Structure formats: structure tokens, C-alpha cells
Amino acid sequence: STSKAKGHYSRLKQESVAQWNKNFKDEEDQKPEGPSLDEPCACVPSMTYKQRIIGFGICFGLGSLLYGMAIFFIIREEVVNFAVFATLGNVLGLCSTLFLCGPLSQLKRMVRPHRLVALFVLLSSFAITIAVAVTQEGRKGLILTIIFLVFQFLASLWYSLSFIPYARTAVKTVLLACCPVCPNDMLDD
DSSP: OHHHHHHHHHHHHHHHHHHHHHHHTTOGGGSOOSOOTTSOOSSSTTOOHHHHHHHHHHHHHHHHHHHHHHHHHHHTTOHHHHHHHHHHHHHHHHHTTHHHHOHHHHHHHHTSGGGHHHHHHHHHHHHHHHHHHHHOOHHHHHHHHHHHHHHHHHHHHHHHHTTSTTHHHHHHHHHHHHOTTSOTTTTOO
């Protein structure tokens, strides 16, 4: 019985590795892109490595602070302020990456073909969240705004994962493993 379980485990492991390797093949975002943090940036050549990390930290910290402040507005049921602060927090978090590799380099990376759909969905989610908060009133507006902020967070996460080699493929593999009834192409970009 123990040898049977080991054989079954070994076969599952081989199948998983084969599926993992198949998923990673031909993925465009598997190679690190652009200059490293140690290289000078053409747009901000005077910033040192330390200054860029500090700039990233401050920008990301302010974004997190705005996102956190949005919670106070949800308690007071100020839907528009809630949506604006949360969205601005997400935008600042996104902009914080401009310090790491420079604005021009980051903008070029943002519009790469394997990232365009995620970028479009992310930018659309910013606009839709604010539009829903402004146009819908009461509890309905609050609930819809929260739904779109969750969507905004997921879009931001998916977009961010496109910068980490193999990250989106790993997430797809895990999601497909957790949801065996889902078609294999369900999460394709």
C-alpha cells in the first residue's frame, strides 16, 4: 500500500512538472527586462540607487497611506471620497515603480504586447471605479464601488505579476489546479 502511494505520488509529481514546464514554454515575460537597479537611468541619471529606493518607498508609502485613509471614508459612507482615495493610492503604488527603472523605461515596459490587456483593464478599472462612485448613490453605490475596488486590486495584482518572470503562469497553474472544471485557456491573456 505504501509503495502504491509512492508510485501514485511520483506519477502526479512528474505530470505536474511536465504541465509546469509546458506552461512556462513560450511565455514572453520569463526573462528579466531592462536595466537593473545598479545601472544609471537615462531619465534620472543623477539619482543614486539609494535615492531611487527611497523615492520608491515614499511613493509606495503615500499610496498605501491614501488607500488606508479610504477606510475612514467607507465608515462614514462617503463613497466618492472612498473611491478617490483608494484609486489614488493604487495609482501612486503603480507610479512608485517609475523610480526603480526610470519613467521612460517603465512606460516602454508598460506597453509591451504581453502586458497591454492587463494595462487596459487596470486603467479602465480606475476610471470605472470613480465613475460608479460619482453616479451611484446610497448603499447601492457603496456596494458597487467596493466591488469595482476589488476588481481594481485584482487588475493591479495581475498587471504587477506581468513584471515577475513566470509569476502569471504560476498563478494560472495554481488556479487551474484548484478549479479542475475550468478550461485550460480560461486565464489566457
